[in-house]
Amino acid sequence: MELIIVKNQLEGGKAGLKLLSQAMQNGAKTLGLATGSTPVEFYNQVVNSSLDFSEMTSVNLDEYVGLDGSNEQSYRYFMNKHLFDEKPFKENFLPNGKALDLDAEVKAYDQVIANHPIDWQILGIGQNGHIGFNEPGTKETVTTHVVDLTPSTIKANARFFENEAEVPKQAISMGLATIMKTKEIVLMAYGKEKAQALKGMIEGEVSIDLPASLLKKHPHVTVIADEAAASLLNQ
Numbered sequence: 001m002e003l004i005i006v007k008n009q010l011e012g013g014k015a016g017l018k019l020l021s022q023a024m025q026n027g028a029k030t031l032g033l034a035t036g037s038t039p040v041e042f043y044n045q046v047v048n049s050s051l052d053f054s055e056m057t058s059v060n061l062d063e064y065v066g067l068d069g070s071n072e073q074s075y076r077y078f079m080n081k082h083l084f085d086e087k088p089f090k091e092n093f094l095p096n097g098k099a100l101d102l103d104a105e106v107k108a109y110d111q112v113i114a115n116h117p118i119d120w121q122i123l124g125i126g127q128n129g130h131i132g133f134n135e136p137g138t139k140e141t142v143t144t145h146v147v148d149l150t151p152s153t154i155k156a157n158a159r160f161f162e163n164e165a166e167v168p169k170q171a172i173s174m175g176l177a178t179i180m181k182t183k184e185i186v187l188m189a190y191g192k193e194k195a196q197a198l199k200g201m202i203e204g205e206v207s208i209d210l211p212a213s214l215l216k217k218h219p220h221v222t223v224i225a226d227e228a229a230a231s232l233l234n235q
């Protein structure tokens, strides 16, 4: 696991863009994308770059159950706004949060990923160490699945909604096994709220109590952290 410490999110976005450009030069065709506040500056950098995505495919990590793409809090809406409207891809996949049959939807999404193996995956990290929406205690072997969000994640994500009661209680998320299969991972962490999770991930034992720690077993992970997120590290 390689660690790049940057001054702030802007520098982190630039570092991420550099890694993405290299991956695309090396033939990456399918990008695994993430939402949340963490990758916003990275997407800004991408939008302002000369990179061309017209032959690229994207597969997103997750989506809230019950929200469709016209809902401003949906991850589809977020991705359109921050990236896809500005940089058209050949195709963009996200789980369908409005699917009537969620079992069928998770199977269909696994098939999408099987058809488009992810070359380069971007990740944020939850304050409790979740990646995607794989909360502590999730099985390491899961692929796409429906998740009951933990109270702490609902609370953390409430800032994007009018109030906490509006936050969906479930999401569809790529599983840990899916994430571990991606060829290259870039995880970004910014702010002191992420310092504890980052320390646990980098310096702690591999444990499902902190899902991001599994990434230690992945052969190609780069962590981009700002000074606040890296402030508890022993170095």
Ligand SMILES: N[C@@H]1[C@@H](O)[C@H](O)[C@@H](COP(=O)(O)O)O[C@@H]1O
Binding pocket: 034, 035, 036, 037, 038, 039, 061, 062, 123, 124, 125, 126, 127, 131, 132, 133, 153, 157
């Ligand atoms: N499902 C998303 C994750 O993909 C994201 O990495 C994390 C951190 O969010 P933020 O970047 O806003 O801190 O929480 C959300 O719950």
